[in-house]
Amino acid sequence: MCGIAGFIDFKKISGKDVLQKMVSSLNHRGPDDSGIELFESEEASVGFGQARLSIIDLSSGGHQPMLYKHYTIVYNGEIYNYAEIKQELIQTGHAFVSGSDTEVILHAFEAWGLEAVHKFIGMFVFVIYDAAAKKIYITRDRAGVKPLFYSMDQGLFLFGSELKALMAHPAFDKSINPEVLAGYFHHGYIAAPYTIFSKAKKLEPGHHLTLDLLTTDLKISRYWSASDFYRMPKLNIDYETARDEMHELLKSATAYRMVADVPVGVFLSGGYDSTAVTAILQKQQSSQLKTFTIGFEMGNNEAPFAKETAKYLGTDHTEYYCSTKECQDIIPQIPFFFDEPFADSSAIPTMLVSKLARERVTVALSADAGDEVLAGYNSYPLHAGYLKRVNKIPGALDNVTASLGKLFKPLGGFLSVNEAKTHQLNSVVEALGYKGLERAAILFQRMNELPESFVTSLLKKGVSGYHSPYKISVSGFANPTEVCMAIDYNNYLQNDILTKVDRATMSVSLEGREPLLDHRLLEFAARLPLSYKWDGHTQKKILKDIVHSYVPEKMMDRPKTGFTIPIYDWLRSDLSYLVEEYLSKESLSWSGLFHVPWVEKQVAAFRNNKLHYQPLIWKLLMFQMWYAKWMKNS
Numbered sequence: 001m002c003g004i005a006g007f008i009d010f011k012k013i014s015g016k017d018v019l020q021k022m023v024s025s026l027n028h029r030g031p032d033d034s035g036i037e038l039f040e041s042e043e044a045s046v047g048f049g050q051a052r053l054s055i056i057d058l059s060s061g062g063h064q065p066m067l068y069k070h071y072t073i074v075y076n077g078e079i080y081n082y083a084e085i086k087q088e089l090i091q092t093g094h095a096f097v098s099g100s101d102t103e104v105i106l107h108a109f110e111a112w113g114l115e116a117v118h119k120f121i122g123m124f125v126f127v128i129y130d131a132a133a134k135k136i137y138i139t140r141d142r143a144g145v146k147p148l149f150y151s152m153d154q155g156l157f158l159f160g161s162e163l164k165a166l167m168a169h170p171a172f173d174k175s176i177n178p179e180v181l182a183g184y185f186h187h188g189y190i191a192a193p194y195t196i197f198s199k200a201k202k203l204e205p206g207h208h209l210t211l212d213l214l215t216t217d218l219k220i221s222r223y224w225s226a227s228d229f230y231r232m233p234k235l236n237i238d239y240e241t242a243r244d245e246m247h248e249l250l251k252s253a254t255a256y257r258m259v260a261d262v263p264v265g266v267f268l269s270g271g272y273d274s275t276a277v278t279a280i281l282q283k284q285q286s287s288q289l290k291t292f293t294i295g296f297e298m299g300n301n302e303a304p305f306a307k308e309t310a311k312y313l314g315t316d317h318t319e320y321y322c323s324t325k326e327c328q329d330i331i332p333q334i335p336f337f338f339d340e341p342f343a344d345s346s347a348i349p350t351m352l353v354s355k356l357a358r359e360r361v362t363v364a365l366s367a368d369a370g371d372e373v374l375a376g377y378n379s380y381p382l383h384a385g386y387l388k389r390v391n392k393i394p395g396a397l398d399n400v401t402a403s404l405g406k407l408f409k410p411l412g413g414f415l416s417v418n419e420a421k422t423h424q425l426n427s428v429v430e431a432l433g434y435k436g437l438e439r440a441a442i443l444f445q446r447m448n449e450l451p452e453s454f455v456t457s458l459l460k461k462g463v464s465g466y467h468s469p470y471k472i473s474v475s476g477f478a479n480p481t482e483v484c485m486a487i488d489y490n491n492y493l494q495n496d497i498l499t500k501v502d503r504a505t506m507s508v509s510l511e512g513r514e515p516l517l518d519h520r521l522l523e524f525a526a527r528l529p530l531s532y533k534w535d536g537h538t539q540k541k542i543l544k545d546i547v548h549s550y551v552p553e554k555m556m557d558r559p560k561t562g563f564t565i566p567i568y569d570w571l572r573s574d575l576s577y578l579v580e581e582y583l584s585k586e587s588l589s590w591s592g593l594f595h596v597p598w599v600e601k602q603v604a605a606f607r608n609n610k611l612h613y614q615p616l617i618w619k620l621l622m623f624q625m626w627y628a629k630w631m632k633n634s
Contacts, residue, residue, distance in 0.1 A: 002052045002064070003029030003506075004074040004127060005165035008136055009045040010155040010216060014169065016047070022168045023049035026161055028337075029076075029506045032058075037065040037072060039131065043213040046129055046136075050074045053509055055260050055363060056082075061098030068106045070132040075102050076161050077124030077146045078513070080256035085119055114139065114208055117223060121256060121518065125203075127159060136211040142224040143369070143517045144192070144205030144494035147502055151200040152218055157211055158200075162503075163339035166200055167630065173199040174631065179465030181593060185458060185619055186449045188343035191469035191495045196340035196626075205494055224519070226489045229526035231476030239542075242532055246524065247546050253518035254280050254365070262362035265290035267353055268317070270305030272540060272547050272556060273370035277515055279313055279550035281365075288316035292357040292364065294349060295321040298566050305558065312551060320356050327352065327565055328575060334622065335629040337507045342626075343619040344496050345567045350504035358508040366505075368497050369516040372489040373525050374543050375534035380481050383444050387480055390431055390443065419612065423451035440480035444487060445470035454613070457598050469495065479530055489522070568614045571621070572607060579603065579617070582624035591627055 003026025007014050019036045027034070030051030039046040050064040055078065065074050079085070082101035085108055090096070094107045105126055108116035114137065123145035128137045138159065140148050150159040151166055153173055158166045166172050177198040180190045192202040203209050206224035211217070235242070254277055258264050266281065268274045268291040282289045291310050295303025303319050310317035330348045338347070357364045371377045427446035431439045448470055455466075469491040477483050498514075505512035525533065525542075532542050547556060571579055581587065583603050588596045599620065605611040 002050050002076050003027075003161040003165070004048075004050050004064075004076050004125065005160040005168075006048045006074065006127065006158075007045070007169065008157040008211060008213065009047070010043065010157075010213075012040070012045045014045055014047060014156070014171075018169055019047040019049050022047075022158075022160060022165045023051055025164045025168045026051045028509060029053065029161060031509050033060075033063060035064055037067070039072070039129065041131065041134065041213065043134060046213075048072055048074045048127065048129065050076075053362070053511060055262055055511055057098055057100040058261050059098070062100035062102060064102060066100075066102050066106060068103070069110070070130060071106050071110065072129040072131070073102060073106050073109075073126055075105060075124065075126040077122060077126075077141065078259070078511075079104060079120050079122040079124060080259050081119075081121040083259075109137075114223070117208075121520070123514065123517070125161070134213040136209075136213070138203060138209040138211075139223075140203045140205055140207055142206045142519045143226075143489075143498070143514070143522075145498055145502070145514055145517060147499070148203040149195060149200055150203060150209065151197075152211075153199045155216075157218075163195060163197070163200065164336075167339075173197070175199065176591070176593070176631070178459075178461045178593070179467065181459055181461070182455045182466040183469065184341050184343075184623070185455055185616070186466075187469070187492075187496070188615070188619055189495045189499065190340055191467070191491060194467065205490075226522050226526065227472065227477075227486045229523045230478070230482050230486050232527050234478065234529055235524075235527045237528070239532055242528055243542050243545055246521075246542050247549075249518070249521050249524060250276060250280055250515070250546065251284065253515040253521060255284060256518070257365055257513040257515045260363050263290065263360065264363040264365070265292055265357050265361035266315075266365045267291075267357065267367070268293050268306045268310060268315070269302045269367075270307075270309050271302070271367075272544055273367035273376075273516060274306075275309050275551055275556065276370070276543055276547050277365055277367045278309070278315060279547065282313045282315055283550065288314060290361055291315040291317045292353060292360075293317070293319045294353045294356055295319055296327070296349070296565065297321065298324065308555065309551065312555065318356065318360065322349070322352050324570070324574065328570060331575070331578070332625070333507065335626040337503045338499070338626075339630070340626060341619075341623040342499065342503075343615070343622045344500050345565060345618060347500050347504055348565060348567075350500055351507055354505045354510050354512075355508050358510045361510075363511045363513060364505065365513045365515055366501055367516055368501060368514055369489075369493060369522075370540060370543060372485055372493050373516060373522055374540040375481060375485060375530070376540045377488065379444075379447065380484055380534065380539070383440070383447060383484055384481060386447070387440050387443055390428055390439065393428075393432065419451050419454060423454075426451070437474035437477055437480060437483055441470075441472055441474050441483050441487070444480075444484045450613070457595060458616075460593060460595060481530055481534065482526070486526075567618055568606075571617060572609065576607075578621060578625075579607070582621055582628065583617070587624060587628075588620075590624075590632055 005022040030053045032054040033052040036049040048065040079101040082104040086104045089107050124141045125146045125148040175198045180194045192204045208221050210219045293303050293306035431443045501512050606617045
């Protein structure tokens with residue numbers, strides 16, 4: 001695990017000093033070692049750098065950039081099955097000089113080229129310079145656990161694990177991309193492949209990027225997608241056999257993520273996902289597994305449930321109750337570690353539990369993706385209910401309903417309390433223009449977006465150019481719910497959940513691992529009948545049945561919760577100074593992006609606890625704090 005950065009400068013202006021600055025910006029990701037290499041070719045200056053967090057092969061044998069023949073690599077992540085791949089390569093004549101998985105990637109690339117990625121079980125972004133072919137190859141893992149940002153502008157290609165590495169280069173253009181702002185205020189994040197900057201992008205999960213130094217051509221290709229497996233025929237398998245196979249896959253996925261030369265622990269919330277990971281691992285180990293939970297005196301507090309689960313399973317459990325001040329003190333750090341506006345407030349407790357775990361371990365397993373893979377979100381039955389009601393509208397009434405909706409549509413811009421209801425009606429009207437699974441996809445998209453009039457009132461440029469990350473080709477899908485699951489896996493999971501966990505863990509130099517994101521789990525689960533995952537009553541059915549073989553069902557029988565803190569109450573009390581500082585008329589005018597009088601009205605309503613859509617204030621605050629950190633004085 002580490003941070004990587006570099007450049008390919010076709011004008012040959014960039015030097016080692018700039019490269020070192022880019023790498024130094026990522027020291028929090030890799031405090032154990034760092035390295036840079038600069039290659040001068042006829043075509044370009046090629047700079048590779050890494051800040052290393054030592055996990056596998058703690059010796060200098062794992063130092064990066066790593067050179068082998070005419071290949072050079074910088075790499076962020078872990079290949080958990082590297083030992084098996086290494087043995088396969090040894091049998092074909094390859095010889096190794098270190099115990100690192102980095103060296104295995106280089107040899108695998110020499111043997112199989114980009115097809116080597118299909119052998120890897122892990123989380124990764126690797127960048128390889130092939131000096132003989134005069135090409136740069138970049139590959140990101142299937143689910144998007146590890147990030148990669150890049151920019152290609154005026155003869156300069158930049159890449160890095162975080163945007164701050166690109167911003168460290170003096171030639172990087174920090175112009176804001178106005179087309180992503182609507183998406184940010186819809187969802188609270190900026191979805192790949194876009195970033196907050198016009199000249200920078202994110203390499204999407206399951207993709208390769210190839211840059212030809214001879215022609216400067218940049219090509220991107222996809223090698224894996226969750227949607228492909230939902231489109232495959234369902235497996236002809238009974239439930240008991242499916243449960244047993246899923247259980248074995250979980251055992252394998254969790255065991256692989258214990259591969260490390262440093263201490264490993266688990267984030268334990270007490271819910272089904274983290275309990276599954278913890279229970280399976282503890283059963284496989286003779287020593288006590290280290291588990292970590294933070295509790296809160298406010299908001300949702302899962303610590304008592306986690307403690308009960310840990311005691312039952314016999315783990316070495318650490319819990320810590322965070323004060324309100326400790327939570328609030330995290331907020332000013334968010335703009336630095338996230339680099340672009342990010343408005344999931346659960347980043348605060350995630351950063352706190354990471355800090356707690358880092359005191360005892362260097363690697364922590366996080367049980368994300370259970371909801372996306374096994375139909376756990378409450379939005380899925382909610383969507384099914386909406387879709388059922390929409391489908392009951394007779395076809396002959398479609399045009400009448402559509403006309404009625406258009407009459408009501410203008411009301412959304414004036415009646416803030418009724419705006420949500422107007423948006424619902426408009427969503428139904430639009431969905432009626434589609435049939436079957438396309439209707440389901442449009443309805444799910446609209447369920448996850450704000451009213452258009454709301455965003456138009458907020459932004460001077462309105463929603464022009466908005467790229468919805470919820471769009472999907474429904475061809476080949478079996479049912480509406482799996483369309484929603486694929487959308488969440490491809491979008492919400494990578495752009496929100498995995499972004500949050502990566503930046504939060506890396507803020508304290510902790511490696512976060514995701515066993516439920518083992519690609520073999522998704523490939524298997526996507527081909528199971530939906531009823532094995534959600535039978536209309538029980539969500540994550542197959543996982544829950546597995547967990548019940550370790551932990552009594554009555555212990556797990558409680559409502560689904562999560563990391564929530566009373567952020568809006570704080571912003572009206574202890575943290576009101578942040579509203580005063582960043583959401584004043586003067587501050588809101590910094591960027592020139594907002595309709596300031598309209599925003600002032602929303603802020604005033606919020607102060608009086610009369611704002612219908614409170615998340616707007618947190619999204620605005622996170623944007624403004626980001627702007628003050630990275631843009632205001634640049």
